[in-house]
Amino acid sequence: MELTNxxxxxxxxxxxxxxxxxxxxWVRSNRNSKNFGFIVVNDGTFFEPIQVVYADGLENYAxxxxxxxxxxxxxxxxxxxxxxxxxxxxxQAEKVEIEGASTPDYPxxxxxxxxxxxxxxxxxxxxxxxFEAVFRVxxxxxxxxxxxxxxxxxxxVHTPLITGSDCEGAGxxxxxxxxxxxxxxxxADGKVDYTQxxxxxxxxxxxxxxxxxxTYAMAFKNIYTFGPTFRAENSNTTRHAAEFWMIEPxxxxxxxxxxxxxAESMLKYVINYVLENAPEEMAFFNNFVDKGLLDRLxxxxxxxxxxxxxxxxxxxxxxxxxxxxxxVSWGCDLQTEHERYLTEQIYKRPVFVTDYPKEIxxxxxxxxxxxKTVAAVxxxxxxxxxxxxxxxxxxxxxxxxxRINELGLKEEDYKFYxxxxxxxxARHAGFGLGFERCVMxxxxxxxxxxxxxxxxxxNNCEL
Amino acid sequence: MELTNxxxxxxxxxxxxxxxxxxxxWVRSNRNSKNFGFIVVNDGTFFEPIQVVYADGLENYAxxxxxxxxxxxxxxxxxxxxxxxxxxxxxQAEKVEIEGASTPDYPxxxxxxxxxxxxxxxxxxxxxxxFEAVFRVxxxxxxxxxxxxxxxxxxxVHTPLITGSDCEGAGxxxxxxxxxxxxxxxxADGKVDYTQxxxxxxxxxxxxxxxxxxTYAMAFKNIYTFGPTFRAENSNTTRHAAEFWMIEPxxxxxxxxxxxxxAESMLKYVINYVLENAPEEMAFFNNFVDKGLLDRLxxxxxxxxxxxxxxxxxxxxxxxxxxxxxxVSWGCDLQTEHERYLTEQIYKRPVFVTDYPKEIxxxxxxxxxxxKTVAAVxxxxxxxxxxxxxxxxxxxxxxxxxRINELGLKEEDYKFYxxxxxxxxARHAGFGLGFERCVMxxxxxxxxxxxxxxxxxxNNCEL
Numbered sequence: 047m048e049l050t051n052x053x054x055x056x057x058x059x060x061x062x063x064x065x066x067x068x069x070x071x072w073v074r075s076n077r078n079s080k081n082f083g084f085i086v087v088n089d090g091t092f093f094e095p096i097q098v099v100y101a102d103g104l105e106n107y108a109x110x111x112x113x114x115x116x117x118x119x120x121x122x123x124x125x126x127x128x129x130x131x132x133x134x135x136x137x138q139a140e141k142v143e144i145e146g147a148s149t150p151d152y153p154x155x156x157x158x159x160x161x162x163x164x165x166x167x168x169x170x171x172x173x174x175x176x177f178e179a180v181f182r183v184x185x186x187x188x189x190x191x192x193x194x195x196x197x198x199x200x201x202x203v204h205t206p207l208i209t210g211s212d213c214e215g216a217g218x219x220x221x222x223x224x225x226x227x228x229x230x231x232x233x234a235d236g237k238v239d240y241t242q243x244x245x246x247x248x249x250x251x252x253x254x255x256x257x258x259x260x261t262y263a264m265a266f267k268n269i270y271t272f273g274p275t276f277r278a279e280n281s282n283t284t285r286h287a288a289e290f291w292m293i294e295p296x297x298x299x300x301x302x303x304x305x306x307x308x309a310e311s312m313l314k315y316v317i318n319y320v321l322e323n324a325p326e327e328m329a330f331f332n333n334f335v336d337k338g339l340l341d342r343l344x345x346x347x348x349x350x351x352x353x354x355x356x357x358x359x360x361x362x363x364x365x366x367x368x369x370x371x372x373x374v375s376w377g378c379d380l381q382t383e384h385e386r387y388l389t390e391q392i393y394k395r396p397v398f399v400t401d402y403p404k405e406i407x408x409x410x411x412x413x414x415x416x417x418k419t420v421a422a423v424x425x426x427x428x429x430x431x432x433x434x435x436x437x438x439x440x441x442x443x444x445x446x447x448x449r450i451n452e453l454g455l456k457e458e459d460y461k462f463y464x465x466x467x468x469x470x471x472a473r474h475a476g477f478g479l480g481f482e483r484c485v486m487x488x489x490x491x492x493x494x495x496x497x498x499x500x501x502x503x504x505n506n507c508e509l
Numbered sequence: 510m511e512l513t514n515x516x517x518x519x520x521x522x523x524x525x526x527x528x529x530x531x532x533x534x535w536v537r538s539n540r541n542s543k544n545f546g547f548i549v550v551n552d553g554t555f556f557e558p559i560q561v562v563y564a565d566g567l568e569n570y571a572x573x574x575x576x577x578x579x580x581x582x583x584x585x586x587x588x589x590x591x592x593x594x595x596x597x598x599x600x601q602a603e604k605v606e607i608e609g610a611s612t613p614d615y616p617x618x619x620x621x622x623x624x625x626x627x628x629x630x631x632x633x634x635x636x637x638x639x640f641e642a643v644f645r646v647x648x649x650x651x652x653x654x655x656x657x658x659x660x661x662x663x664x665x666v667h668t669p670l671i672t673g674s675d676c677e678g679a680g681x682x683x684x685x686x687x688x689x690x691x692x693x694x695x696x697a698d699g700k701v702d703y704t705q706x707x708x709x710x711x712x713x714x715x716x717x718x719x720x721x722x723x724t725y726a727m728a729f730k731n732i733y734t735f736g737p738t739f740r741a742e743n744s745n746t747t748r749h750a751a752e753f754w755m756i757e758p759x760x761x762x763x764x765x766x767x768x769x770x771x772a773e774s775m776l777k778y779v780i781n782y783v784l785e786n787a788p789e790e791m792a793f794f795n796n797f798v799d800k801g802l803l804d805r806l807x808x809x810x811x812x813x814x815x816x817x818x819x820x821x822x823x824x825x826x827x828x829x830x831x832x833x834x835x836x837v838s839w840g841c842d843l844q845t846e847h848e849r850y851l852t853e854q855i856y857k858r859p860v861f862v863t864d865y866p867k868e869i870x871x872x873x874x875x876x877x878x879x880x881k882t883v884a885a886v887x888x889x890x891x892x893x894x895x896x897x898x899x900x901x902x903x904x905x906x907x908x909x910x911x912r913i914n915e916l917g918l919k920e921e922d923y924k925f926y927x928x929x930x931x932x933x934x935a936r937h938a939g940f941g942l943g944f945e946r947c948v949m950x951x952x953x954x955x956x957x958x959x960x961x962x963x964x965x966x967x968n969n970c971e972l
Contacts, residue, residue, distance in 0.1 A: 047763060047764070047767065051662060051730070070762035071730070072727075072728075090729035090761075091730055091731070118762075118934060118935040145762065145933075145935045146935050149931065149932065168724075169721075169926075169928060169929070170724075170728075172725055173728045177728075178728060181664060185659075185665040188667075189659045192652055199514060201553075201644060201645055201648040202652065203644070203962055204647070204754060205963065206962070206963040207670070207714075207737050207739075208683070208739075208965050210970040211972075220671070220686070220687060221686050221687065221690065222683045223686065223690065224683060224684065224741045225690070227701045228693075228701055230691075237691065238690045244683070244741055244743075245967070246968040249970050251685065258632075258972060261631075261633070261972075264636070265635035265640075265641060266641070267514070267553040273736075274667075276670075278687045288708075289669060291667060298533070298553075299512055299533035299581075304510065463632075465633065466632070469579045469580075469611045469612065469616075469633070470535045470580050470581040470610075472581040499666055499721065500668065500721055502669060502708070504708070505709040507710065507712050509673075
């Protein structure tokens with residue numbers, strides 16, 4: 047069908063002015079008097095809807111008057127500028143066809159609904175202003191990330207979802223199996239007989255693509271992953287989901303400094319892209335979801351990120367220990383309250399915290415010369431806390447093997463990973479960005495369930 | 510580190526000519542005589558490597574002479590044009606630093622390896638010419654798909670991976686569970702007690718995001734998904750993997766004709782993008798992997814796709830039944846041999862086959878007026894057969910419900926899906942493109958295991 051997108055009309059008003067056009071979309075409201083009426087139509091391509099004026103000259107006027115909210119209609123008419131009104135133009139309908147009716151029990155009548163209620167109708171909520179805005183920004187944000195890396199010749203690597211190893215030990219994992227759970231095959235000694243499973247061994251859903259990603263960084267120099275990851279953690283918070291998307295770039299011939307430069311450029315690029323390409327949505331969030339949002343984002347884009355070592359940060363924070371539920375001392379992991387205090391109160395902008403104690407960080411991080419800290423970095427942003435975690439990786443075969451043994455990991459599980467340090471090892475670094483946390487940051491939405499189309503959390507796997 | 514990518518040198522030769530530059534990369538070969546030597550270096554940013562000349566004036570000359578294949582080095586020197594040679598320029602080294610050594614047992618010595626062998630070292634194979642080319646093209650192909658849809662204002666929707674329903678019935682599914690398989694919790698009547706599982710019910714890995722995608726098309730008009738899908742099919746072929754990526758656009762206010770226009774534009778766009786952005790890789794595939802590749806792709810880009818109904822196709826094919834293992838007759842599903850015959854022998858270009866018997870297609874496809882066929886479409890391409898399968902969706906509530914009941918599906922599982930036909934139903938259509946099949950088509954690679962970084966197939970889940 048030859049329909050004009052409402053986005054194109056708003057973006058190229060002059061082109062369509064006083065022209066006959068046809069649009070298709072869904073009715074947001076319909077009010078009328080005896081001789082004429084107004085239908086507000088949204089076609090999902092643009093945040094703003096368009097107003098259609100219809101008059102009793104239309105042969106199906108009586109039918110049009112009765113169109114319910116939510117109905118799909120196709121409207122043909124002239125686009126007429128309305129400089130005196132709030133909206134820049136309207137369509138004077140010559141024809142209004144009902145593509146699909148709606149009913150008075152349509153759950154999204156023109157009144158405000160709570161986010162909680164809208165979560166129960168996840169198949170309909172993208173038709174509301176808030177969720178239309180959230181999911182368009184989510185889409186633009188994903189594209190901005192691809193664009194950023196592709197423009198810099200990074201290779202996009204699809205790391206596997208189903209994995210045979212719990213390499214990072216980053217969290218509880220979901221098992222993947224084709225065995226009959228009513229009758230799990232057992233070996234002679236009563237254990238699960240995984241030789242009868244699909245892959246012939248126990249398999250899980252991945253918690254991170256990083257180790258696989260590193261193997262490709264050692265071939266392509268600069269790579270990124272962007273795919274789903276999973277955590278089977280029994281935690282019911284506004285920030286955790288069982289299924290979420292992660293971006294994990296990995297750069298070779300690069301150290302922690304390069305890693306921070308990359309992370310800062312990427313965040314700024316993504317924010318700028320969304321501000322430029324979804325100004326209406328961002329203004330809406332700023333007005334109705336999170337009052338300080340635009341100021342905060344502009345502040346991020348226009349300032350250099352601060353830098354502080356973990357040791358310095360602990361020194362600073364411990365002076366304010368009276369403000370914290372968990373008191374800070376060297377060696378402790380920073381909690382969200384500490385992270386937010388640092389970025390919001392101390393620096394008032396994003397800050398990189400580097401060089402954490404090795405005990406609270408993963409085995410693969412490069413040991414610093416002090417023997418106590420590793421070349422790790424967390425990026426903290428106002429309103430959220432940690433948004434990015436990264437590190438330079440241990441590139442020395444012997445040191446890496448020592449860490450693997452120290453932590454009681456199985457050397458044979460890491461043979462491929464050790465190989466990277468045996469054949470042409472190069473200093474390299476990378477980071478992980480939780481995609482949903484990024485979308486929350488950009489939109490000001492406070493609950494991860496509201497930035498994922500169909501969220502998965504404990505006891506919740508609807509649609 | 511301030512390194513120049515080899516890609517930039519090849520793409521902007523003039524800018525770097527006679528300048529001092531520093532590159533980092535991995536040694537592909539090292540040969541030398543008493544007074545000078547040549548190292549061929551690839552940094553993964555470009556298909557072609559660069560030649561480094563080093564002379565005995567360098568203080569670590571003896572060490573450089575012994576550098577093994579696979580080592581990581583950092584080279585500083587002048588980029589000197591060599592118009593008389595095969596390569597356009599070389600680097601005359603002033604400094605060669607060994608970033609990470611390699612050993613003589615490095616598995617990728619400068620000789621040809623079989624794809625079978627390289628599959629056993631999936632962490633190293635992207636360092637070979639073939640796999641460097643495959644995985645760069647894979648990355649570009651993914652980006653081209655995003656670019657195509659985003660330029661047309663389609664919204665990218667992340668449909669869920671873990672799902673509570675086997676909606677499409679498209680294939681065997683993997684179960685996802687956190688229950689202890691050694692000791693599966695049982696209810697009083699001896700069945701699996703899923704209330705004790707993470708989601709409180711049985712869950713699987715998705716086989717398609719389409720139904721979820723449709724809910725978003727009814728809000729945004731034009732959407733696409735691009736994510737992993739899973740099939741637990743016990744089939745060991747060159748075309749099937751247990752984990753693969755799919756693209757599923759869905760367009761509202763659109764019929765089967767619009768669907769075909771979209772599919773054809775998308776395929777042509779992606780092919781053009783890869784031909785333009787990876788000419789060296791594509792020439793390599795054409796020379797060493799699949800002789801007719803470039804001709805075939807140019808042929809696709811420059812011609813309209815053919816159109817034929819299933820009924821007409823069966824009529825044509827049945828005249829050639831002597832050539833087929835499976836004889837064709839109306840009602841049968843087309844096999845790869847038939848599909849390839851149609852596209853390669855009859856049309857000699859891609860062809861859309863439309864309007865299949867309802868019995869061999871999914872429940873959600875729109876019934877045609879004949880009551881026997883549905884508005885389905887498969888796109889067949891030379892060398893592969895089916896690359897895209899799509900349909901217009903049944904948008905009539907009663908007809909859809911009738912099909913659901915006819916096929917014995919559970920109505921309550923499809924309540925959300927029926928809602929879309931109750932509240933503002935609009936004609937809509939979509940298709941699925943198997944991403945790996947697309948990459949195989951673009952590269953001429955014959956085995957799906959060779960276009961996935963870490964492939965998952967029956968009894969194979971390495972790294």
